[in-house]
Amino acid sequence: MAHLDIRQLQVGYGDKTILHGINLQVQKGEMIALLGPSGCGKTTLLNAICGFVPTQSGEVHIAGHEITQLPAERRNITMVFQSYALWPHMSVAQNISYGLKVRKIPKAQAHKRVLDLLSIVNLEGFENEKVTNLSGGQRQRVALARALAVEPDVLVLDEPLSNLDAKVRLSVRHELKALQKKLGFTSLIVTHDQEEALVMADRVAVLNQGRIEQLGTPEDIYQQPETPFVADFMGADNCIIYKTSEPNVQLHLPNRSTAQTFALYFRSSATQVQAFSNSKNEAGLTLSGLVEQTAFLGQQYRHTVRSGEQVLQADSRECWPIASQVSLFVPPQALHVFDLATHETSNAFQSNLRG
Amino acid sequence: MRASTSNLLLIGPAALMVVALFLYPLFFSLVSAFTQDDLSFTLDHFVKVFELYSNDIKFTIIIVLSSVVLLAILSIGIAATLTLSPFPKLVAVLALLYRLPLFIPFIVAAQMMRTFLAKNGLMNNTLVAMGVMTPFETISLLGWSGIIITFVWKQLAFSTLLISGAMAALNRDQIQAAQNLGASRLRILVDVILPQVMPTIGVALVLSTVTIMSVLSVPLMIGTGSPTMITADIAFRVNSYGDYPVANALGMVSYLICAGLAWFYLRQSLKDKGALS
Ligand SMILES: Nc1ncnc2c1ncn2[C@@H]1O[C@H](COP(=O)(O)OP(=O)(O)O)[C@@H](O)[C@H]1O
Numbered sequence: 201m202a203h204l205d206i207r208q209l210q211v212g213y214g215d216k217t218i219l220h221g222i223n224l225q226v227q228k229g230e231m232i233a234l235l236g237p238s239g240c241g242k243t244t245l246l247n248a249i250c251g252f253v254p255t256q257s258g259e260v261h262i263a264g265h266e267i268t269q270l271p272a273e274r275r276n277i278t279m280v281f282q283s284y285a286l287w288p289h290m291s292v293a294q295n296i297s298y299g300l301k302v303r304k305i306p307k308a309q310a311h312k313r314v315l316d317l318l319s320i321v322n323l324e325g326f327e328n329e330k331v332t333n334l335s336g337g338q339r340q341r342v343a344l345a346r347a348l349a350v351e352p353d354v355l356v357l358d359e360p361l362s363n364l365d366a367k368v369r370l371s372v373r374h375e376l377k378a379l380q381k382k383l384g385f386t387s388l389i390v391t392h393d394q395e396e397a398l399v400m401a402d403r404v405a406v407l408n409q410g411r412i413e414q415l416g417t418p419e420d421i422y423q424q425p426e427t428p429f430v431a432d433f434m435g436a437d438n439c440i441i442y443k444t445s446e447p448n449v450q451l452h453l454p455n456r457s458t459a460q461t462f463a464l465y466f467r468s469s470a471t472q473v474q475a476f477s478n479s480k481n482e483a484g485l486t487l488s489g490l491v492e493q494t495a496f497l498g499q500q501y502r503h504t505v506r507s508g509e510q511v512l513q514a515d516s517r518e519c520w521p522i523a524s525q526v527s528l529f530v531p532p533q534a535l536h537v538f539d540l541a542t543h544e545t546s547n548a549f550q551s552n553l554r555g
Numbered sequence: 556m557r558a559s560t561s562n563l564l565l566i567g568p569a570a571l572m573v574v575a576l577f578l579y580p581l582f583f584s585l586v587s588a589f590t591q592d593d594l595s596f597t598l599d600h601f602v603k604v605f606e607l608y609s610n611d612i613k614f615t616i617i618i619v620l621s622s623v624v625l626l627a628i629l630s631i632g633i634a635a636t637l638t639l640s641p642f643p644k645l646v647a648v649l650a651l652l653y654r655l656p657l658f659i660p661f662i663v664a665a666q667m668m669r670t671f672l673a674k675n676g677l678m679n680n681t682l683v684a685m686g687v688m689t690p691f692e693t694i695s696l697l698g699w700s701g702i703i704i705t706f707v708w709k710q711l712a713f714s715t716l717l718i719s720g721a722m723a724a725l726n727r728d729q730i731q732a733a734q735n736l737g738a739s740r741l742r743i744l745v746d747v748i749l750p751q752v753m754p755t756i757g758v759a760l761v762l763s764t765v766t767i768m769s770v771l772s773v774p775l776m777i778g779t780g781s782p783t784m785i786t787a788d789i790a791f792r793v794n795s796y797g798d799y800p801v802a803n804a805l806g807m808v809s810y811l812i813c814a815g816l817a818w819f820y821l822r823q824s825l826k827d828k829g830a831l832s
């Protein structure tokens with residue numbers, strides 16, 4: 201049985217419904233990433249799990265007990281906030297031990313636990329420091345220690361790394377993951393950064409407009425996106441609408457009729473730039489177009505290529521001159537093919553058409 | 556050089572207003588309180604003040620302190636309810652109600668309280684009609700308790716406005732963080748909110764003290780005449796005797812009472828800062 205079990209959860213503010221029928225089962229010791237664009241309801245979902253916003257319908261269970269109506273202070277679910285939410289008038293140790301104080305844990309025992317936690321989050325010797333004197337990364341770790349101090353049933357983290365600068369973010373990301381493996385806490389981590397989700401989570405739930413679009417292992421989500429939105433969000437952000445083979449767009453899919461209208465999503469990194477050639481009958485997608493722009497990315501160059509109406513991105517180690525005519529080739533395993541008849545209403549897809 | 560000249564010009568008008576409207580009268584009343592007609596130094600006026608009015612000074616201090624203590628308790632209570640209550644409807648009603656006295660002048664408030672608190676006033680009549688009291692048991696609350704009630708009722712809006720503003724400015728996450736560590740609302744108020752809004756509470760109470768010390772209408776309309784508050788005595792000295800020196804000496808005493816409270820507040824807030832760093 202799942203440790204945290206969310207069933208048909210519907211949550212909103214006032215009359216506005218934000219989350220529509222969320223189902224999510226989290227196993228004990230598992231870390232699930234909630235991934236989605238800004239405003240899709242990630243924070244709202246965490247707030248609902250913590251009991252900060254009332255649910256409109258649906259149930260939340262922890263270890264077999266229903267907690268849907270329980271007030272936040274009786275849930276034993278702690279949150280690491282995006283803003284850290286440390287109390288500026290308390291020292292590091294006071295912040296971390298607050299939950300223990302509330303639970304009337306004897307002082308000596310609480311102090312020992314604070315020291316243990318400080319060493320776990322690599323902040324030995326900081327217990328009497330003012331939290332306002334700490335750097336972002338240090339505050340983040342104090343917030344984490346504070347949330348872990350009470351040994352919560354579930355730890356939820358709301359974009360814990362988004363306020364850190366890029367370098368610190370990478371190291372904290374690894375520390376957090378290592379810590380989660382070591383201590384084995386059950387956690388939900390919210391992020392809008394796909395790489396973060398892939399690296400840290402055991403499973404990833406992609407949210408779009410208050411619904412879970414896909415739930416799966418990082419590999420599944422990355423390699424087999426089930427909807428155009430997931431494909432787009434996971435970085436396959438080249439999109440073309442394929443109707444029939446034309447001279448400059450040719451599609452050959454093994455075991456699949458190409459007589460329908462498809463939306464094709466693929467990564468710029470999986471797109472090969474080749475010298476222009478007219479007839480290619482390889483399996484996969486072949487396009488021809490003109491190089492409009494190039495950008496140096498370090499490992500390779502990113503080419504912006506216009507093919508008819510569509511503008512596509514393709515990476516290559518070679519830098520093709522601007523205005524040269526090239527062929528773009530995408531192998532079949534790198535193509536995410538969506539039948540437009542079944543995926544017509546996806547927003548990601550429409551925004552891509554416009555863009 | 557030129558920058559400082561233009562700075563002087565910029566603050567000039569404001570500085571002039573402060574000097575003309577505040578420092579000059581302050582200086583003038585200071586001089587008048589300590590000098591005789593021939594401008595020679597004397598403490599006679601203060602001797603007179605303490606002979607005639609020491610009871611009134613005590614009365615004033617007691618009224619101010621009790622009002623400020625009640626104000627602190629009530630406005631923190633209301634502000635905390637506004638910040639922490641899980642019932643949005645209650646919050647909306649309370650937020651509207653507590654502001655009303657802001658728009659009522661002291662003299663009108665005093666008049667209302669007079670008809671409400673008198674022996675056969677609205678409150679007692681209601682209690683009698685409800686059968687809680689018989690007409691013989693009714694007592695008039697006019698006097699010191701009426702003065703305190705009026706001050707608290709009127710100033711409550713102002714201090715609640717300041718304090719609840721400071722509470723609302725706190726990051727909501729800080730409250731939620733305490734909540735999901737298991738803290739009750741009362742604990743959150745004491746441990747998380749109050750320590751952070753203390754400076755504002757101090758400001759609200761000091762400003763309320765100054766207001767209470769300077770209102771004439773309330774002691775005149777609700778008080779019983781003797782003892783009364785310093786403001787009433789000042790008005791009496793000026794209106795009945797044209798005795799400005801003693802009035803100014805009384806003014807000095809009320810300055811001192813305010814300064815005493817302000818000093819207490821400053822010392823407290825410095826101590827808090829010291830404890831933090
Ligand atoms: N307190 C609130 N009252 C009303 N609407 C809100 C509130 N908080 C968030 N929302 C709305 O809910 C939606 C989802 O917000 P949120 O869960 O914060 O998104 P995310 O964390 O995924 O960026 C947004 O459209 C936002 O405008």
Ligand SMILES: [Mg+2]
Pocket residue numbers: 242243244358
């Ligand atoms: Mg958010």
